[in-house]
Amino acid sequence: MSLKVTIIGGGSSYTPEIIEGFMNRYPSFPVTEIVLVDIEKGHNKLKIVTSLAKRMIQKSGLPIKLSYTLDRRKALENADFVATQIRVGGLDAREKDERISLSHGVIGQETNGAGGIFKALRTIPVMLDIAQDIHEICPNAWMINFTNPAGIVTEALLKYSPHKKVIGVCNIPFNMKNSVAEMMDCNVNDVEIEFIGMNHFVFGRSVYIQGEDRTAAVLEKMLQQNVDYSPANIVSIGWSETFIHALKMLPNPYHQYYFQKEETLEKDLTAFKENGTRSEVVKQVEMDLFEKYKDENLDVKPEELEKRGGAYYSDAACNLMDSIHNNKGDVQTVNTMNNGAIPDLPTNSVIEVNAVITKDGPKAIASGHLPLNIKGITIQMKAFEELVIEAAISGDYLKAYEAMVMNPLVQNEKKAKILLDELLEAHKDYLPQFQK
């Protein structure tokens, strides 16, 4: 029986990780074919990654067929799963997001503030095209989306694409569980966290260890050890005791941008002056990685990869495919339809939530009402996400402005326009919907 996975954005430096993920899960998830797809601009990288991936598979001795192509539609034929890990405009676009935002004293992080808005505006139309292809060519395939902003992109697809088998994944919940396991000195499989909220704005409401609610203990530990579970790509400042005691939940690292705005901005600006933008740092990291990948003796995933912000993304994705394929019925944290799980958010919006995973996809577990202390800001962020999606779909200038001015990291009527105009100009090649 065939089991084919197509990876769109296959030329990414992360690809060796997902290849390793498939090899590790081969007994339960016996993938027979992997196709790596990319665009012309990424042709060279695609070839390098493909060669490394082939060496990795060869070493394992597993009967997995791997190939690459620039023909996306061809690559989708008979696919059972499609993983999407694209970056529209590449790191150059990210650099512009960061540079322009920071030049106006606004956070331009990849998925937050002005940067996150423009990443969404560039990405959503391309992802809708991909989903349309999937719907036509392999309508039974599950689309597993890693592309950021993962929650917003997934909501846009579930609202506007005919293809409804779409799930968003992120490594943050995975990282948070790992951090708790380290703090509490236990096995990560014994840790369960009840997540509530949206991608990159999710809270860990309760933490269970072997089924016991240990939330309070974990929070104290976190404060004592000043634990840092920020991924490599974002700042890490640490939380005050009062904030954690009032919150009574685990924040995620991206919450620093919202509740330590001034401090994170300062850190970002300092880093910017010293090392340039994060994207420039990443460009160098990527260049080094591809140098390594070219080495014909390399036949394993290089360790350096784990130091990237996106580490474990592929673990999350592989686990998900495994559970769907095997109708496991286990609980994983994904980006999927709310359906009432958080009654305070629109039923038809996408949340990051624990869900039971079966062959029929994820089903969110109901959480009841949001705690009052995060209710307002969470609903505000969701409404902001809706504005971004409407802007991305319509290409309407005023809608994009609304998204910008209502983002809590901007929320200034004049700065919003300056940022918007400058970013629209900088990215115009990737924003055809705004050129109408």
Place this chain on the structure above:
Amino acid sequence: MSLKVTIIGGGSSYTPEIIEGFMNRYPSFPVTEIVLVDIEKGHNKLKIVTSLAKRMIQKSGLPIKLSYTLDRRKALENADFVATQIRVGGLDAREKDERISLSHGVIGQETNGAGGIFKALRTIPVMLDIAQDIHEICPNAWMINFTNPAGIVTEALLKYSPHKKVIGVCNIPFNMKNSVAEMMDCNVNDVEIEFIGMNHFVFGRSVYIQGEDRTAAVLEKMLQQNVDYSPANIVSIGWSETFIHALKMLPNPYHQYYFQKEETLEKDLTAFKENGTRSEVVKQVEMDLFEKYKDENLDVKPEELEKRGGAYYSDAACNLMDSIHNNKGDVQTVNTMNNGAIPDLPTNSVIEVNAVITKDGPKAIASGHLPLNIKGITIQMKAFEELVIEAAISGDYLKAYEAMVMNPLVQNEKKAKILLDELLEAHKDYLPQFQK
């Protein structure tokens, strides 16, 4: 390590079934002590059941300590689980419900119509007392409630008792899965049904076999084979093709009372004339069972027990305790807080729903909005349930009248009063809250 289960209403004829359930699950759920509790009036039955249960355990050779007592508070000491399977007023009260209702041409079934209302009014105050005792004596124990109307009783407890570790169970979802397995000739473990609604008013929205959505096929099979999955205690008429095609879901057997009201009433009336009420039939069955139980050579659960309406109740309960104890994280169908799982029903109401079961109890899986074709009637039934609970708690005559007149099987302003007055008088010994 001790693992103690207290069974309130232990003198029930169903007890051998739950004892067998514990023995079967001993490897994963190693119960060390079982205490059967009952009231003075059931002393004799309690002794008979205890003896049989002891013989059953002895035969198995398992190290389970079993005893009985009339002292409920003593029995609760150190309990880990408390199963409640009481019948306030016994079968005599049920007979009155049925006789009086039928004498006025109204369905008096145990959990539906006028009968269901009065069973709730009698039961809720007693269950609140039990929950209060649990809260004081063994606050960490989970209360597993079989007592009907299971959904209404569970909601009353979760709303008005300080003890919040309460779960309601019913065998109907279990029966429906069994019936599907038979129809589709597959293993019951391969069947998943997405249940939406409330206890005895639940629909099977989607049926999955090995993870594939086979709802349409199952519905056709059901129509072709005229499959009957009614439990022994209620009528069975069968559904028309048009109804099933319009419904697009699996009804549960109790829906006959609502959508075949005239026919079920006629059947009940005919049966009443021929054999008396269902409770009279049951009384005879019980008498026969207890005769059997007395036989000192009997050391297994007698087969006759499986022919009762409540068969498999204990399976549902034992599976639940097993999953809680072992923090399994599997999916079971229980009566628990909605929390948004069905956004059309109050967040703080109890629904019958698939839930993930861990040591922290059940967490409902979100379903999204009710299909329009059952939205109205489902919301009405839930509002009716709220009226019953308010009446049971307050002892307010007019609230009881509201519940009666708004029940779709009564819904007549004059008949509601006649029934109410006659039933209040008949049951006055068990309705102290109405005597104020």
Place this chain on the structure above:
Amino acid sequence: MSLKVTIIGGGSSYTPEIIEGFMNRYPSFPVTEIVLVDIEKGHNKLKIVTSLAKRMIQKSGLPIKLSYTLDRRKALENADFVATQIRVGGLDAREKDERISLSHGVIGQETNGAGGIFKALRTIPVMLDIAQDIHEICPNAWMINFTNPAGIVTEALLKYSPHKKVIGVCNIPFNMKNSVAEMMDCNVNDVEIEFIGMNHFVFGRSVYIQGEDRTAAVLEKMLQQNVDYSPANIVSIGWSETFIHALKMLPNPYHQYYFQKEETLEKDLTAFKENGTRSEVVKQVEMDLFEKYKDENLDVKPEELEKRGGAYYSDAACNLMDSIHNNKGDVQTVNTMNNGAIPDLPTNSVIEVNAVITKDGPKAIASGHLPLNIKGITIQMKAFEELVIEAAISGDYLKAYEAMVMNPLVQNEKKAKILLDELLEAHKDYLPQFQK
């Protein structure tokens, strides 16, 4: 300045009432032109009514131009208000609704039960056509809809027509206020009733006299005097003390069909045997009226008209037009968008509600949550109405079946099909959407 009113269904026997209404309000609502429109089949009646109306106006000496036409689109040119008072299929169709329903022991009343469903199925498509014409020809005109079932028709228009200036009116709230004024021996203008619910399923939650809440006193008076405010066209049985004390609100006469189902059915059946259906009675009344109308000496509205069920409809409509025209900002009871006024019903559904009337149309006054005692049944009725609308729009057999089986006056899976099939056949000429 011109002020033109077009009356669709102008050949109705009720027309003299609305003409009188315009003449009475001439000082504040100086209508300059009235056009009566009807279909070919009603040509003769239209001519008779037009002649009478002309004599009435001539007598008044008011400068109102009145004419008739069969050309609907022409009649709409430059209209400021369009009143719709049509009856698709005429009294013959109503007779079939009643005869067929009653022959199966089901209430077939014009706006309730099986009769109401079929009246909606016949009427909605025609009304959508009319609204489409208005939208094209006189887009600024307000459409004032008298056509029953007025609430359902208005909701269908507001959901599916591009013309959004639509308001439904009914005389029941008006009658209820009149009855209260009589009971309490006060001026009807001093009576305010807070209405909650839907057309023909509305409750009077609070009754104010000169601003004082007198609800309890009014309810007692009603019980003492056994007050009857049923319109001429429906049964009148009277309410029991217990029902009224539990309800704590004013029911409307149509509630008898729901809470006195058996009794009203019996009355309807008896009347049917003695006098034929209500529609046959009405046919005779109409024939007599038109005989009168032909009398060239008649130049006033004949008194007999006030004995019809629809009396005062036109008062409600004329007051509404007057307030819109003059931007009065007073409070009237209309059928309009909920918008949250009753949070338990869909925001985008139509309710019968007190609303502030300005040039911009009606704005519903918020009521807060429905009292628990009517919450379930009210939501159920609204969901039923949605099913009817979906059936009327789609022409889908199963959707029509769903509406039939979920109507509380039918709610029997077999009877629903029998009624549906027989009525679809009987009305097939007026149900083109079901012939696809």
Place this chain on the structure above:
Amino acid sequence: MSLKVTIIGGGSSYTPEIIEGFMNRYPSFPVTEIVLVDIEKGHNKLKIVTSLAKRMIQKSGLPIKLSYTLDRRKALENADFVATQIRVGGLDAREKDERISLSHGVIGQETNGAGGIFKALRTIPVMLDIAQDIHEICPNAWMINFTNPAGIVTEALLKYSPHKKVIGVCNIPFNMKNSVAEMMDCNVNDVEIEFIGMNHFVFGRSVYIQGEDRTAAVLEKMLQQNVDYSPANIVSIGWSETFIHALKMLPNPYHQYYFQKEETLEKDLTAFKENGTRSEVVKQVEMDLFEKYKDENLDVKPEELEKRGGAYYSDAACNLMDSIHNNKGDVQTVNTMNNGAIPDLPTNSVIEVNAVITKDGPKAIASGHLPLNIKGITIQMKAFEELVIEAAISGDYLKAYEAMVMNPLVQNEKKAKILLDELLEAHKDYLPQFQK
């Protein structure tokens, strides 16, 4: 017939305005007795104001009895209306709010940011005491609350006081209508604005002139004329074209603090450096006013009063009392229960909304869903308000911290604590609930 009004905080410099208001409305609202109440600390001012008020009344020749007292409970006897216009801690407390906030670079405006939070924390307990007195002594009296933050205070009273006849009023909606009338060169009585939101966070969604929707024209006019309708007490910066075009609604002046945060802060800081805090400015204004009031020849309201931020407050209040007294049924903008009028906000929260005013109080007019562009921020502000109320009631440090950190003008975990601690210390005499 007597008609008594009690004014709590009667020693306020605004009192002459409300006295004038009563005199102007005497024909329709014939007040017979006015009692001015204040606390010991305000004794001197109270005497001065009382003398002036007496001279004003004497000049008018109206038979209004006016007196003052420090005995609040006595003053409430037989009151029909109670106006509350207190300032707990006086202008000294306001000065601390402003100074401390600004010293940490945070907006400390009286009703926004850290200042608004502390004004609420000080005021709510005192207002609950007053409401309790009213409930005991004159339970039929309407409490008309001017005290800021008027919306939050009114919500706290409606949630936690047994006295439910409470309405909040503000002059901002009144000012906005006046500004529109000026801009559009029309009579203010011809202007209607549909307000949505909360006190000091309200938007004008639609503007009608003589019933015609002129919103777009008004917005253009506002941009062209750079119209300033800010009250005297707050900054005025003006809005950009893009913001207004995207908003498509009238903002209120306080929105500057949220969407021009940096600019308003800078203006406030500059003003602070030049003139000290706003409260210091006001202190001087007050001193000058009281000097004037002392003049025994003064027998009219001095013009200077109209230059204060709260001008027209008393107009709003007098109109409200007039409509209640006369059961007018007109539409006014007040702070009252939502009840579904804005379905996105809690049903039991207080909004600033157009409402029909009768003897039974205000009934909000339903608006339907919030436009998406303001949905998020409006819901967040309401959740913030709930946090403030919970903190004020409980005296819980962490709840107060939650309110502080979730306020969009603070939203920094560290700054929140610094502000909170410093303000709690500064105001400890007026925050007994936090001393437990």
